[in-house]
Amino acid sequence: MTNPTIAIDRDIRVRFAPSPTGSLHVGGGRTVLFNWLFAKGEAQRLGFDGTMILRIEDTDRNRFVEGATEGIFDILHWFGIDWDEGADIGGPHGPYIQSERLPLYQQGAQELIDNGRAYRCFCSPERLQGLREEQRQKGLPPGYDRHCRFLSQDEIDAKLAAGDGYVVRFAMSREGTTEVYDLIRGESTFQNVNLEDLVLLKSDGYPTYHLANVIDDHDMQITHIMRGEEWIPTAPVHIQLYRAFGWEPPAFAHMPLILAPGGGKLSKRHGSTAMEEFRAQGYLPEALMNYLALLGWSFDGTTEIFSKEDLLEKWSLERVSPSPATFDYDKLRWFNQQYINHILTLDELTERVIPFLTAALLATKRASDPTSAEFAHIREITAVLKDRLVLLSDAPDLMSFFLKARPDPYDPALLVAKKSTPEQSLAGLRGALTVFEQGTVADEAAIETALRALAEGLGLKAGQLFMPIRVAVTGRTESPGLFETLRVIGDDRVRARIRTAIELLSGAES
RNA sequence: GCCUCCAUAGUCUAGCGGCCUAGGACGUCACCCUUUCAAGGUGAAGAUCGCGGGUUCGAAUCCCGCUGGAGGUACCA
Numbered sequence: 001m002t003n004p005t006i007a008i009d010r011d012i013r014v015r016f017a018p019s020p021t022g023s024l025h026v027g028g029g030r031t032v033l034f035n036w037l038f039a040k041g042e043a044q045r046l047g048f049d050g051t052m053i054l055r056i057e058d059t060d061r062n063r064f065v066e067g068a069t070e071g072i073f074d075i076l077h078w079f080g081i082d083w084d085e086g087a088d089i090g091g092p093h094g095p096y097i098q099s100e101r102l103p104l105y106q107q108g109a110q111e112l113i114d115n116g117r118a119y120r121c122f123c124s125p126e127r128l129q130g131l132r133e134e135q136r137q138k139g140l141p142p143g144y145d146r147h148c149r150f151l152s153q154d155e156i157d158a159k160l161a162a163g164d165g166y167v168v169r170f171a172m173s174r175e176g177t178t179e180v181y182d183l184i185r186g187e188s189t190f191q192n193v194n195l196e197d198l199v200l201l202k203s204d205g206y207p208t209y210h211l212a213n214v215i216d217d218h219d220m221q222i223t224h225i226m227r228g229e230e231w232i233p234t235a236p237v238h239i240q241l242y243r244a245f246g247w248e249p250p251a252f253a254h255m256p257l258i259l260a261p262g263g264g265k266l267s268k269r270h271g272s273t274a275m276e277e278f279r280a281q282g283y284l285p286e287a288l289m290n291y292l293a294l295l296g297w298s299f300d301g302t303t304e305i306f307s308k309e310d311l312l313e314k315w316s317l318e319r320v321s322p323s324p325a326t327f328d329y330d331k332l333r334w335f336n337q338q339y340i341n342h343i344l345t346l347d348e349l350t351e352r353v354i355p356f357l358t359a360a361l362l363a364t365k366r367a368s369d370p371t372s373a374e375f376a377h378i379r380e381i382t383a384v385l386k387d388r389l390v391l392l393s394d395a396p397d398l399m400s401f402f403l404k405a406r407p408d409p410y411d412p413a414l415l416v417a418k419k420s421t422p423e424q425s426l427a428g429l430r431g432a433l434t435v436f437e438q439g440t441v442a443d444e445a446a447i448e449t450a451l452r453a454l455a456e457g458l459g460l461k462a463g464q465l466f467m468p469i470r471v472a473v474t475g476r477t478e479s480p481g482l483f484e485t486l487r488v489i490g491d492d493r494v495r496a497r498i499r500t501a502i503e504l505l506s507g508a509e510s
Numbered sequence: 511g512c513c514u515c516c517a518u519a520g521u522c523u524a525g526c527g528g529c530c531u532a533g534g535a536c537g538u539c540a541c542c543c544u545u546u547c548a549a550g551g552u553g554a555a556g557a558u559c560g561c562g563g564g565u566u567c568g569a570a571u572c573c574c575g576c577u578g579g580a581g582g583u584a585c586c587a
């Protein structure tokens with residue numbers, strides 16, 4: 001499907017409006033990204049202003065999570081998104097937190113009641129529940145039966161006088177159609193009869209999403225609503241609401257859904273879903289942004305690596321696809337690895353790795369000072385094994401034998417290479433010890449020459465000598481190149497570890 | 511059930527009527543490099559462009575139907 005032509009002919013104002021009900025989902029992350037790229041990239045490239053607004057939609061007191069708002073600001077900053085107006089920084093259209101805008105919504109609801117476009121509904125939750133069940137049993141489409149829409153003024157007054165609770169519902173027109181023009185899907189037509197009399201104001205006086213969103217987007221002069229595809233079904237009602245207020249609706253662009261690997265919504269069951277989890281696992285914001293940008297958007301079908309600057313320069317709404325995309329953890333890992341191995345500078349990577357080492361008690365606070373000896377040491381280690389680092393959280397394990405006084409306990413049997421005997425390993429290690437005592441591991445080339453000569457003299461293949469040394473020094477069978485590993489570990493620790501291995505092996509022998 | 515959206519390899523995608531014997535990437539497999547594991551290099555397998563009808567000299571590309579997948583169907587967003 002091809003996208004309708006998208007022309008930006010004016011200053012753009014977009015908003016990202018999360019609910020503080022928990023941590024930010026990757027789907028939300030992709031939505032902010034696209035909003036931000038539209039305003040800061042595409043619009044500005046075309047010579048228009050692009051303003052990004054961050055609004056907090058906390059109208060559901062039941063699902064409100066303490067601290068979630070701060071968490072969202074924090075993760076967005078980490079992700080690399082900024083905004084011009086918002087709940088934390090204010091702006092000319094504030095407040096930007098819906099719970100602080102209640103009078104606005106109540107006035108709006110009253111206005112709609114006054115001009116006949118909304119009505120009070122006194123139906124109890126129990127009645128609605130029963131209604132739904134009845135409809136389900138009869139195989140009828142569920143929905144409010146508009147019971148209270150045609151109450152007489154006397155009935156209404158009586159209920160109000162009796163102190164009955166009520167909600168305010170939108171009086172949706174029951175004939176005709178509503179056209180929704182979506183910037184990435186084109187036009188769709190909805191039959192108004194199928195549209196519900198949605199609740200606008202809840203019985204607790206808080207607005208629903210529908211009312212608050214329409215009033216705020218109008219009040220904050222939003223020009224483009226870019227939100228998830230799950231909002232398509234209510235879009236026609238929103239358009240009718242704008243019209244009921246006498247307002248011109250903004251443009252709509254519904255972003256394609258992000259699906260779980262097996263199909264359906266992406267949830268915890270499939271792996272991480274929250275932006276914070278990806279951060280904690282050691283994904284880089286650059287990699288996550290790059291990957292998320294490519295979920296539903298492509299530049300030329302060939303280019304894959306995009307920095308934030310590249311995206312600002314190249315991203316366009318026109319190239320956003322309407323079809324849903326499945327989240328692929330493997331590909332995300334690949335991007336992370338690319339950034340770690342090929343894109344970040346060594347200093348940058350070292351800086352990113354240190355917090356993970358500190359948390360694992362493998363580094364001190366001093367390490368974060370780039371002029372410290374500890375930083376320099378970690379930088380050396382990082383250089384040696386960055387091409388086997390996929391997640392920053394892998395660093396403590398991969399680096400532990402470099403940072404600890406001695407390797408973790410290992411099975412002495414590992415000291416014997418495949419197709420080798422304990423005697424051969426022992427002889428090799430004893431010979432190697434002499435090499436290390438006579439030379440310095442700082443000279444990789446000399447050590448390599450000496451060890452290869454030693455292997456030859458003992459009638460061993462290089463691997464039969466190198467593997468025992470590797471295990472002796474690292475405690476494991478997998479490591480970076482042997483000579484660089486030795487160099488970074490240093491003469492003293494190398495000699496000590498070889499001696500320990502010789503003891504282990506001769507002990508196991510007897 | 512009803513409303514709506516979507517439909518190119520396992521996954522993300524290029525393709526907007528002839529440049530397509532369908533291109534790129536992840537993943538998979540093989541080989542090279544090699545002291546292990548990675549990284550890197552080379553190559554391979556993998557898509558009757560969901561199915562069926564049209565339109566057209568010509569369709570992955572346009573239209574219709576079907577099927578499949580997904581979303582919505584709350585006093586949640």
